[in-house]
Amino acid sequence: MIRLLIADDQALVRGALAALLQLEDDLEVVAEVARGDEVVDAARESKPDVALLDVEMPGIDGLAAARLLRDAVPTCRVLMVTTFGRPGYLKQAMAAGASGFVVKDTPARQLADAVRRVHSGLRVVDPTLAAESLTQGDSPLTDREADVLQAARSGGTVAAIAATLFLSEGTVRNHLSSAIGKTGARTRAEAVRVAVDNGWLLPH
Amino acid sequence: MIRLLIADDQALVRGALAALLQLEDDLEVVAEVARGDEVVDAARESKPDVALLDVEMPGIDGLAAARLLRDAVPTCRVLMVTTFGRPGYLKQAMAAGASGFVVKDTPARQLADAVRRVHSGLRVVDPTLAAESLTQGDSPLTDREADVLQAARSGGTVAAIAATLFLSEGTVRNHLSSAIGKTGARTRAEAVRVAVDNGWLLPH
DNA sequence: AGCTTGTCGTGACACCTGTCATGGTCACGT
């Protein structure tokens, strides 16, 4: 019997996922949480064998939750189940100690298989995503450039970004210019779009 | 026995949703589709009583699908089941002939109830969303302003927007300026963010 | 007929942005 923890902020999806997996004879859902910061506590209590984590959750995101879970409950393997197949998320998830990464667009039947494989110590990765991840490589952005781009997401001016990051306006412009160049964009808004699409920015 | 059609682009969610609803004695899933443009054909063939439509789908979005479905199969009632609780989507959904609108964050138990209520001719609307929708009112943007803002989403320059819309650059700037003023934003990027959050722009 | 509103356009102006040159500090690996 494989014990499962399911973490997803959408109650409907979470419940439906649990219902689907509960149908399998060798799977048992022992915990459900809606927030990233509830994952560790729930795992400590219910001792699951595999945790299914969504990337996008309130509290802390699934990536950070995976990191914490790896330290707190090392016996629990992590399978990321996410909506968006951003190649960058895959890298971050693997770096965070996840054993698998599948998008919600995969056939339903494959999920149970993925859970069993992860439980037996194998790694499960969406093949198309893995290919994208390889061809595209790592994020070309430096930490600071990513910070500035992240701050630019809400659409504020350079002055606003500089204020929130405690930087000079000129520095912000330089980082933005560099990020725009690296993303092949022509404006900061376009650079944000490219970076988000590739998973180079943290979920929000 | 209530016959159901489920339309959602995420295979996992679609299957899980079907599994969950199949558990109810009086519900029967007779069709599942992954694209908006497959809804009408599937409905013609399987004659469902209620169609559960996601707003965001490839092909055509759930709003447009609801409009087509209303004309093609008038006996089939529409229940929108969406991820994002944008108040504007609710208005558009109701205008498109939907009988209900719930977000995926609602408790699982309530979905079956919502289906039954919709089937019996009642309207089902997420209460918090309805409140937001009332307080906030309609979109203040004119059609053209929405068009320009929509074109500005990808992050292109004024020249690019003007080219795609066959307008003068000055006109584009005027519409943008007006939209920025109406949204209370200070830059076009912020205006886009506000408009998207409120559902004043079409899904994409 | 008058009025309002949305749409499209021009021109002008202050300001913001993106880019570049330049220079400094710090951490890192050789």
Place this chain on the structure above:
DNA sequence: ACGTGACCATGACAGGTGTCACGACAAGCT
């Protein structure tokens, strides 16, 4: 010790952006 690269900053400049004033036309309303 030295080179490299990320990081921070300043200053300057061309060009893009947001705003405003003004005009013109069509559609709808009183």
